[in-house]
Amino acid sequence: MSNEKKKKRLSPRKKKDTLTAYAFISPWIIGFACFTLFPIFFMLQVSLTNRKLNGISKFIGFKNYMNMFKSPAFWNSIKVTLLFTIIMVIVTTVWAVIMALLLNQKQRLNGIFQFCYFLPSVIPSVALAYAFRTIFGKEAGLLNAFLSLVSGKNVSVNWLYNHSTVYMAVFFITLFTYNTGQMMLIFRSGLSDVPGELYEACDLDGAGAFRKFFSVTLPMISPLVLFNAVNGCVSALNGSFALLYPLTGESGNPDGMTQVLSLLIYKEAFSNMKVGYACALSVLLFLLAALFGTALFSLSKKFVYYEN
C-alpha cells in the first residue's frame, strides 16, 4: 500500500504545498545551518588546535582530548555534571508535579497560591544565587538563625562551603528556578485534561488518593513527564551555568564540587584563554547531551502511555 503510494507521482497540490512549506520553513533552515550545524563542525575543527583567546592557533591533532582524559578536573566535572543533571531533573520534576497536583485541587484562593508558586521562577538566577548565598550564609544567615531557634542550640554551618551540605543546598535552590515554574504550568494544563470520569470510576472502586495518582494521574500525564524530563535535562545542562556561576564561582566551590562542565568550559576559555581545549570540552558536553536525550527516549518507549 505505502509502496504503491510512493510510486505514484506527487499530486500537483502536494508539489505546490511542498514549495510553500519550504518557503515558510526557510528561516529555520538558514538558522539551523548558520547557528547550529556550522558551529558543530567548527567546534570539531577548533578542538584539534591549540587556539588561544587572541585567535592564534596551530593544529595539534588529538592532544587536547588526550590532555582532557588525563585531567582530574575534567573527570570531576563529568561526575558533577552527571550528578547535577540527573538529581536536578528528578527533584524539579517531582516538585513541579507536587505543586501542580496541589493547585489542581479546586479550592478557594487557588489564584493566590498559583501566583506564589510560580513567582519565584521569574527571579533572575543571579538574584536567586545572591539571595541564597546570604540565606545559607554562616553569619547572619536565615537558615542558621531558624535552625538555632528550633533546636535551641547555636547552629553555624556554612551551607554552601561545607562538603556535606553543598549539594543539599544547591538542589534546594533549583526548586526556585525558571524551569520548575515552567514545568508546573505544563503539568497544570496536562492535569486539567485528564478526564474526570476516570476519577469517578476510581471512587466507585474505593481507591485511595495514592492509588488514584499511580493508576490514573501518572499514566495520563506520562507523556508530559517525558517532555519535561527531556527539557529539564537540557535546562540543567544549560541553566546550571547561570545558577552556579554567581552561586559558587567558576571554580565550583568548595573544591570543584559544583564545577559542572559548562563552568569548566568558561574557565578554560576565558580565564586560562585555552579556546581549543574549551572546544574539546564542548564536544564532550555535546555528546553528554546526546546521551541523555537517547537514554530518555528509549526509556519512554517502555514507560510512557500514549492514547491509541
Place this chain on the structure above:
Amino acid sequence: MKSVKAKQRLNSCILYLIKIIVAVIMFLPIIWISTGGFKTLTEFTSSPNIIPENFTMENFSYIFKSSNIWVYVRNTVLLMLGTTVGTLLSSSLVAYPLARMDFVGKNVIFTIIIATMMIPNIALIIPQYIMFGKIGWLDSLLPMIVPAFFAYPYNVFLFRQFFRTIPRELDESATIDGCSRVQIFFKVLVPLSKPTYATIAVLSCVFWWNELTQPVFYINSDQWRTMTIALMTSYMYTSGNAFVINWPSIMAAATLMIVPPMLLYFFGNKFLVGGIKTTGLKG
C-alpha cells in the same frame, strides 16, 4: 453521613495547610530579597532579621545615583524586545507547515527540530563566540538578537502543538473562499492563536530579561551590559585590601528587577495555562 462531611472538612484543612507551607517556602527568597533592599549594609551582614530594623532607602538612591542603571535597563529592554519579536515571527511561520501541510521531508525536518531542542546552547557557545568574533558582533546584543529571527526549536514546537488543535476545516473553507496558504496563516491561524503568542511572548520576555549566560560570554564593555551582569559585577567595591560586596544594594536592584516579570505574569496569567497545548503530545 456527618462523619463523611467532617472527614472532607479535615482533608480540606490539611490541604490548605500543605498549600500554605509550600507557598511560604516558594515565597521566601522573594521576601528575603525585597526586605533586604531596605536594610543597611551593617544590618544585612550582622543579623538574620527579615524585617529591617533601621528602614533605609539609601540602597535605592545609591543604585540610581552611582551606577549606569539606565544604560543597563535600555540594553536589557532592547535584548528582550528584539529576541521576543524575532522568535514570535519566525517560530510561528516555521510551525505552520509542520502543523498543517503535507510535504516531502516533513518528518525529517520535524525530527531534526526535536533533536536540536536537546542541544544545550552552552555546548555550542564557544564556536559561536569565535564565529561572532570574526564578523565583529562581539560586545553587542547582535549575537543574541539575530539568531532569534531564525526560529527557536522549542517555540516552534509549542506553536505547532497549538496550531494542531485548530480545526482543519477552517483552512479548507478558507481555501474554497480563495485564500492562499499565506492568507490562511495571517487571517485564520494568527487571530485564533493569540493565547499562544501571548504565552510565548511572556515566557520569552521573562527568559531574556533574566538571561545571564549569553551576555556573560558575549558582552565585555559597560555600555552593553545587561541588568543581570550588572547585578553580578557592579555592586562590589574594594575597601583597603578587602573586597566588599554591597549586599543590600544587590537586593534592592534585584527587587527592581523582579517587578517587570511580575507585572508580565499578571498580564499574561490568563493565557499561561491555556496557551501551552499539550494534547498533541499524546500521539
